[in-house]
Amino acid sequence: MRLSVALLCALVAIQAALLVAPSEAGELQVGYYDKKCRGVENVVKWHIIKALKVNRRTGAALVRLLFHDCFVRGCDGSVLLDASAENPHPEKEAAVNIGLAAFDLLEEIKAAVEHRCPGVVSCSDILIYAARDAASILSNGNIHFDVSAGRLDGLVSSAHEAQQELPDSTMTVQQLIDNFARKDFDVEELVILSGAHSIGVGHCSSFTGRLAAPAQQIDPAYRGLLNYKCAGHGNGNPAVVNNVRDEDYEAVAKFMPGFTSRVRKISDFLDNSYYHNNLARIVTFNSDWQLLTQKEALGHVREYAENATLWDGDFSESLLKLSKLPMPAGSKGGIRKKCSIVSHTLPY
Numbered sequence: 001m002r003l004s005v006a007l008l009c010a011l012v013a014i015q016a017a018l019l020v021a022p023s024e025a026g027e028l029q030v031g032y033y034d035k036k037c038r039g040v041e042n043v044v045k046w047h048i049i050k051a052l053k054v055n056r057r058t059g060a061a062l063v064r065l066l067f068h069d070c071f072v073r074g075c076d077g078s079v080l081l082d083a084s085a086e087n088p089h090p091e092k093e094a095a096v097n098i099g100l101a102a103f104d105l106l107e108e109i110k111a112a113v114e115h116r117c118p119g120v121v122s123c124s125d126i127l128i129y130a131a132r133d134a135a136s137i138l139s140n141g142n143i144h145f146d147v148s149a150g151r152l153d154g155l156v157s158s159a160h161e162a163q164q165e166l167p168d169s170t171m172t173v174q175q176l177i178d179n180f181a182r183k184d185f186d187v188e189e190l191v192i193l194s195g196a197h198s199i200g201v202g203h204c205s206s207f208t209g210r211l212a213a214p215a216q217q218i219d220p221a222y223r224g225l226l227n228y229k230c231a232g233h234g235n236g237n238p239a240v241v242n243n244v245r246d247e248d249y250e251a252v253a254k255f256m257p258g259f260t261s262r263v264r265k266i267s268d269f270l271d272n273s274y275y276h277n278n279l280a281r282i283v284t285f286n287s288d289w290q291l292l293t294q295k296e297a298l299g300h301v302r303e304y305a306e307n308a309t310l311w312d313g314d315f316s317e318s319l320l321k322l323s324k325l326p327m328p329a330g331s332k333g334g335i336r337k338k339c340s341i342v343s344h345t346l347p348y
């Protein structure tokens with residue numbers, strides 16, 4: 001009898017921890033943790049500064065994670081969940097999620113935050129803070145916005161759903177437009193957010209079609225560079241930098257000698273260079289090039305190539321909008337103890 005009372009109490013406690021997720025973006029608040037977990041944003045920022053000092057590419061991974069989390073079931077940390085006996089195929093396993101990274105870093109931050117304020121701060125909020133800070137560091141502070149917080153961590157994560165919701169690099173411009181429209185993002189926002197491809201890497205399998213694309217779609221010298229980079233090196237599917245200025249000097253000198261002056265010592269700078277690259281047909285993905293094939297999108301590519309400051313502001317706004325995508329109406333969520341595991345034990 002005593003055991004069942006204890007069990008009942010535990011079940012009630014867990015039930016109480018499972019809340020209905022905020023359905024409206026407006027319910028999220030800037031400074032949500034001011035009283036609940038003072039200083040949490042500084043804890044996240046400290047970890048991100050430390051991690052990016054070691055490897056700036058981690059910042060690119062975080063910016064992509066924000067997108068891939070928020071486009072599938074809203075920003076609910078569902079992309080962070082590992083496979084388990086109950087759920088063998090979470091979002092992480094979707095083909096479209098190839099190359100996602102920075103999970104360990106987020107888990108490390110979550111542990112530090114749990115130590116400070118147990119059971120208070122969601123993994124989904126930590127992810128948004130982390131991606132915002134990464135974007136800010138990688139842009140020398142040009143990308144910045146206040147994060148509204150108060151998200152709950154979701155309970156559901158499906159590879160199938162991720163595959164259906166996220167755009168694929170083989171899509172046509174119309175498919176990309178339709179994909180973004182489903183989440184209420186227009187053509188301009190599609191172009192703005194694609195500018196994130198000024199940083200990070202892509203696996204050769206993500207741009208196979210580009211390796212044989214005709215000269216009007218891809219600069220032949222750049223195509224030669226990509227073919228060289230993808231030709232094995234003992235690894236069947238290497239990752240190649242998205243921005244030619246982040247390439248190794250020797251490779252650029254060999255294939256694109258005119259570009260050597262643009263190769264940078266510090267990689268992964270988040271800026272409008274993507275638009276210059278796109279107009280010069282030196283971008284990795286088919287989906288990038290596709291933006292040149294539709295009148296409105298092309299107009300915006302030209303606009304952002306010409307105005308770096310405009311892009312910084314508009315990218316900040318669009319990333320903020322992305323970070324507010326809500327969970328499906330009526331979804332339940334909670335605060336996970338670890339970001340990779342649904343810690344609630346109740347059936348839901």
Ligand code: HEM
Nearest residue numbers: 060061064067099167168169193196200201202203206287
């Ligand atoms: C418009 C549709 C988009 C498509 C089709 C697309 C596709 C891709 C693909 C295929 C990769 C490489 C994955 C790999 O092979 O490892 C990638 C990388 C990346 N994407 Fe996108 N993407 C899109 C939009 C976005 C948006 C909206 C963002 C963020 C706001 C973003 C941020 C990134 C970043 C930062 C990387 C590099 C990640 C890293 O280095 O770890 N992408 N994208």
